[in-house]
Amino acid sequence: MDISFQNKRVLVTGAGQGIGRELVKALVRYGAEVIALSRTKEHLDTLCQEVNVTPVCVDLSDWDTAREAVRKIGPVDCLVNNAAVALLDPFLKAKPEDFDKSFAVNVKAVLNVSQVVAESMIQRGKGGTIVNLSSQASQAALADHAIYCASKAAVDQLSKVMALELGPHNIRVNCVNPTVVMTEMGKIGWSKPEKASTMLSKIPMGRFAEPEDVVNAVIFLLSSKSDMINGICVPIDGGFLAC
Numbered sequence: 001m002d003i004s005f006q007n008k009r010v011l012v013t014g015a016g017q018g019i020g021r022e023l024v025k026a027l028v029r030y031g032a033e034v035i036a037l038s039r040t041k042e043h044l045d046t047l048c049q050e051v052n053v054t055p056v057c058v059d060l061s062d063w064d065t066a067r068e069a070v071r072k073i074g075p076v077d078c079l080v081n082n083a084a085v086a087l088l089d090p091f092l093k094a095k096p097e098d099f100d101k102s103f104a105v106n107v108k109a110v111l112n113v114s115q116v117v118a119e120s121m122i123q124r125g126k127g128g129t130i131v132n133l134s135s136q137a138s139q140a141a142l143a144d145h146a147i148y149c150a151s152k153a154a155v156d157q158l159s160k161v162m163a164l165e166l167g168p169h170n171i172r173v174n175c176v177n178p179t180v181v182m183t184e185m186g187k188i189g190w191s192k193p194e195k196a197s198t199m200l201s202k203i204p205m206g207r208f209a210e211p212e213d214v215v216n217a218v219i220f221l222l223s224s225k226s227d228m229i230n231g232i233c234v235p236i237d238g239g240f241l242a243c
C-alpha cells in the first residue's frame with residue numbers, strides 16, 4: 001500500500017522509548033515532519049541523534065504545562081496519544097496515588113492534548129487524524145492490572161466520544177489495542193517466565209506483538225487509506241481478545 005506523510009506534521013507523545021520511539025522513526029521514513037513529545041530529556045536527545053525530529057520535553061501529568069507546550073507546537077495534521085504508565089499491584093493493594101498518576105497520564109493527558117490539537121484542526125478546516133494507544137487490557141481482565149485496565153477502558157470510550165464529536169469536522173479518532181509488547185513497560189508485567197508463558201498460551205498466534213506490528217496499524221489509521229474508519233478499537237493481539 002502506497003502511504004506517504006509528505007507535508008504532514010505529526011505529534012507523537014511518549015516518543016522517548018518503546019512503541020512511540022519506533023513509530024517516530026517509521027513516520028520520518030514515510031516523509032512526515034514529526035514532533036516527538038516525551039518526559040525524559042536523555043531519551044529525546046538520543047532519538048534526535050537518530051532522526052531529524054522536533055523534541056518537546058514535558059511531563060504530561062502536569063495539565064497546564066503540557067497544554068501550553070502543545071499550544072506552542074502549532075497546527076498538526078495527525079496526533080498519536082501514546083504516552084502511558086503501568087503501575088501494577090494486586091487489586092487489594094492498589095494505591096490511590098497510583099490511580100491518580102495513571103489516570104493523569106493515560107487518560108487526562110489524552111483529553112488535554114487532543115483538545116488543543118482538535119481545536120486547532122477545526123480552526124484550520126483541513127480535518128486530521130488521531131490514534132490513541134489503548135490495550136487488550138481495556139477489554140480483558142489481567143491480574144494486578146486493575147488501575148491500568150480501568151485507564152485503558154477509559155481511553156477506548158473517550159476515543160469513541162471524540163470520534164462522534166470530531167467526525168463532523170473531518171477529524172477521525174481510533175484506538176489500537178495491542179497485546180504484550182516487550183518494551184520497558186511490557187517487561188514490568190510480563191518478564192517473569194511463568195507470567196509470560198500463561199499469557200502466550202492465550203494468544204492463538206503464539207507470540208507477543210513486536211513494536212512494528214503496532215506501528216503498522218497506527219500508520220494505516222493515521223493515513224488517508226483509512227478515510228472511512230472512525231471510532232474503532234483495533235486489537236493487535238494475535239487473536240487474544242477473540243477467545
Ligand code: NAP
Nearest residue numbers: 014016017018019039040060083084133180181183185186
Ligand atoms: P514505554 O516503553 O514505557 O514508553 C512509554 C513512553 O511514554 C516513554 O517514552 C515515556 O517517557 C512516556 N511517558 C510516560 N509518562 C509520561 C509523562 N508523564 N509525560 C510524558 N511522557 C511520558 O511504553 P510502551 O510499551 O512503548 O507503551 C506505549 C503505549 O502502548 C502505551 O500507551 C501503553 O499503555 C500501550 N501498550 C503497551 C503494551 C506493552 O505491552 N508494552 C501493550 C499494550 C498497550 P520516558 O522517556 O520518560 O520513559
